[in-house]
Amino acid sequence: MTTQTETQKTDAPRGAINLPDGAPRILVAAGAIGTIASTFMSWTWTSEFPGDLTVYGYPAGLQVVALVAGAITLLFGLRLWDVRGLRWLNPAGAASPLLLAALAAFSVCWFAAIAIAVDLGGLANLDPGAYVAAVASALPVVGALALPHPGHSVKDYLTAPDQPAPTRDLAPWVQRLVITAGIALALIAFTYGIGINDDDSETFVGFALLVLFATWALVHAGQLARFSTLCARHKGFAAGMAFLAAAIFPFTQSDDHNANLGVNILIFATVALGLNIVVGLTGLLDLGYVAFLGVGAYAAALVSGSEFSRFSGVQFPFWAAALTGMAASLIFGVLIGAPTLRLRGDYLAIVTLGFGEIFRIAVNNMDGSSGPDITNGPDGIPSIPDLEIFGFNMGVSHEIAGFTLGRFANYFFLMLLITALVVLVFTRAADSRIGRSWIAIREDETAATAMGINGFRVKLIAFALGATLAGLAGTVSAHVTYSVVPSPYQFAGAAPPNSAFLLAAVVLGGMGTVSGPLLGASFLYLIPEKLTFLKEYELLAFGIALVLLMRFRPEGIIANRRQQLEFHETGQLDIPEQQSLPDSTTGASKATKAGA
Known part of the structure; x- marks a missing residue:
């Protein structure tokens, strides 16, 4: 009979990492906690780098962005431990949302370290906190790649399901509360992004990386699809809350x-x-x-x-x-x-x-x-x-x-x-x-x-x-x-x-x-x-972004359903097989148990 470990190795896609049972959960949790802890340390010795990352115990600039990215990674990672109350975050138990959340923290921390070295002239300008952030943020990526995933290449991690996993129905007042919370979160993110100083391009790049990968993770977890469904169900309420959030913006x-x-x-x-x-x-x-x-x-x-x-x-x-x-x-x-x-x-x-x-x-x-x-x-x-x-x-x-x-x-x-x-x-x-x-x-x-x-x-x-x-x-x-x-x-x-x-x-x-x-x-x-440094290359960056968009999502960020079907081949939008995350007691996935 094939053992659980052998089955897990057989199902792992090319580029995945094989680790003993339970190790991925430990790596993800330890890496996320380490990333959060590193933001309370000094990342560089001089305040010449935007954001003043020299203070212990007080995150600022890119450290705040890394702190949020680490917290998101920890939330998705706790799903591996089957923490009560977090099953809703990733109902299908897919591995890709966790990987994308881990990539958010990894990209922010490594970008910060590279930016400090380039702007200030060498790795000698990095303080211990930056090294801790770089190492700690890499651990959840390794742990996520070690999880079983239904695919044959790393590219399969980037394929999101067309339909979210089924969840229990919520009471109407709870649905309106979820809509309110989602719009409030969007207002907070927009307010923080627009409030970044124009000469602090490094912090804005880190913020953009966080928004990109965090949103991507929510798409793979089915959260944005469910939120869109709720907004469509309560269209008038959602429109009113969006208008109210926009009206609050000047007061912030x-x-x-x-x-x-x-x-x-x-x-x-x-x-x-x-x-x-x-x-x-x-x-x-x-x-x-x-x-x-x-x-x-x-x-x-x-x-x-x-x-x-x-x-x-x-x-x-x-x-x-x-x-x-x-x-x-x-x-x-x-x-x-x-x-x-x-x-x-x-x-x-x-x-x-x-x-x-x-x-x-x-x-x-x-x-x-x-x-x-x-x-x-x-x-x-x-x-x-x-x-x-x-x-x-x-x-x-x-x-x-x-x-x-x-x-x-x-x-x-x-x-x-x-x-x-x-x-x-x-x-x-x-x-x-x-x-x-x-x-x-x-x-x-x-x-x-x-x-x-x-x-x-x-x-x-x-x-x-x-x-x-x-x-x-x-x-x-x-x-x-x-x-x-x-x-x-x-x-x-x-x-x-x-x-x-x-x-x-x-x-x-x-x-x-x-x-x-x-x-x-x-x-x-x-x-x-x-991003003031892109002034001379703005049209070049603009063209590259359009090429990538037309290649990977021609229907746009917020897709019209009819046009989404037109832009994809038949069957491409079918719901792919979902792979559960490891069980909280044995570390083996439910799908692996069923196969055994």
Whole structure:
């Protein structure tokens, strides 16, 4: 009869490590505890490294990130010991979530050690805490690789199940409590990430590694799938909690610069959501969409009362300026879409790309010498006054419940309301008859036309609606930035918003979804702001990220179910066989026991 150890070795994938029974559990627990303990030690002798990692007993900078990574690894590791109350964390008992959690701590600790050595000039700058962190964080990785796993190569560890393991139903109030806790955790993570100083790129890289591997582990454990199911079951409650969490964000910031990042992320995300109607729902490739943002911004700037405006004596209230920007973008959307939407595929993409460049060149030449005096040419329209809504001046700090909200925090709340409005329009339109027509056009325009759908009219409505939403965001953008200039409105540039980044936000986040473009826009705007050393190589890193995304997850981070099925071969999304973790008493897996 085959022994348990022999069976475990036979089932282990290539690249796995064979250890005696019980050793993986000890390695994981010891390594996780050692990683946590190392964060209370000094990692370097000098405070020149960002974060001041010289203090004993007080984690800071990358040590805080490593502490969280070690705690997550310990939680997944305690599942090996069958600790009561932690079975929900990894119900299927798969080995891959533990490995990914261990890789989070390993990558953070080793990145920190390498960064200290490179920035300060040698390994001599590492204190004992850094060595302890490097060794301790490697032990859980070894322990996780030694666990039995149903596969034949290490690549099998990276394949997540399509469906989560079944769990017992929760009471409705518990489900709402889980949704609240998940959204609160997301708010804490976002607040910490955006609060990292712009010159502290090392800490942000470590934070990004933690978020990447921890999220990956939760995906493999089925937690994100279950959370999505709960949010879909309580859609109104989840949307309300998400809106509340966003409204709380300005009160967590003492620096108005972070509120500035927040309002610009909302502007970028709102425009990306409008583009999602054109690209995600209708399937039209628009490479000049940022021009509609520019049309709305210039239209609002011309009636803002700026002394440099061609109509300097005209100052519309906000609601009128917003309607002006939306109407201008709507008109341009119809004028451009009417003659071009009879084209398909690459031809439509080329025409929209040309429109975007024509808009930028046109406003650049409307300076009174090369063309009519409307936009002041390259100088744009500066000195745009702040908005005043119902006597509330957006440019003045205000005291609310003991918190001081600066100028950008005021605009953040305004943009949050506009984002909520755009989300409502998107969801209502997608669920309507016209939304189903958009999806039919995206799937097969010929078949949709044969079934009686007026393809041209449906596409023109999508084009016009997307342009209108972009014009609304452009109205706020003009007042937030104090000025409007032609340079940002191009296909690809040094920083968003531009058409390439907007399209990438939709594709990265997930086409056809609501939360996908919001998440993609947040990533693409926040990462360049924090990783300042990538300024010269930003487009290179951006291109590599898109290639990797298209290779491993073409449906985006938050996948639309229909498109997820389209992007994968038949059977690829079937639920794979799950391998249980070792039993708490014998160390052998349940599957191994059954085989014996």
